Amino acid sequence: MPYGFFPVALAALAAAALPSRPVLVESAGQTTALARKLVLERIDAIAREGHCSAQFGQARIDLDRVRRTALRTRFYNSQGPEGNLRFSEVVGKAASPDGRLRELSRSLTADAFVLGYQEGSGYVRTKHVVLGRGYFEQPDSREGSLRPTTGEEKQALLLHEVLHIALDVDDDDLTRRRLCPLRLLAFCRRGAGGSEAAGSE
Numbered sequence: 001m002p003y004g005f006f007p008v009a010l011a012a013l014a015a016a017a018l019p020s021r022p023v024l025v026e027s028a029g030q031t032t033a034l035a036r037k038l039v040l041e042r043i044d045a046i047a048r049e050g051h052c053s054a055q056f057g058q059a060r061i062d063l064d065r066v067r068r069t070a071l072r073t074r075f076y077n078s079q080g081p082e083g084n085l086r087f088s089e090v091v092g093k094a095a096s097p098d099g100r101l102r103e104l105s106r107s108l109t110a111d112a113f114v115l116g117y118q119e120g121s122g123y124v125r126t127k128h129v130v131l132g133r134g135y136f137e138q139p140d141s142r143e144g145s146l147r148p149t150t151g152e153e154k155q156a157l158l159l160h161e162v163l164h165i166a167l168d169v170d171d172d173d174l175t176r177r178r179l180c181p182l183r184l185l186a187f188c189r190r191g192a193g194g195s196e197a198a199g200s201e
């Protein structure tokens, strides 16, 4: 196919020359779709279970608001291709240093965290959540080995991050409301098994 070859080769070159950002954004779109699905399942389960939704009501947390926030939050897998995205590309604000999500994730002990920045005397939480290694793997009971996190652990961690955004509060406040992942699981237990997902931001 001598006539077909050249244009195809040119097209391949043109594609290679394009910036990788659209690909990364598309990849993050998949991460977002998956994470949203998981956290919305959790929120719906809480809403359905009377005891659980009562606990949220007592803590003055509007589950509809949490649901709306989850639908507007974007999630990034720092361990995958979108880990190459820089803070400024995701948040749309200049940063110095303008770290890549992978680097930011490595520099924190959190399993997941909300991207935010200082503005004047206040701290601005964005609707961008970075998923660190701890979202995907946790230490096994056997020393040194790792096991994949369970769906339940992922849901608890995602919900914790969405609560940071929906309520605009830090970990101290979430802990005061007894809403750290471990306690969420304790009073809204579904199935067996504790979570090692503490230490999130």
Ligand SMILES: [Zn+2]
Pocket: 160, 161, 164, 170, 171, 174, 200, 201
């Ligand atoms: Zn937190």
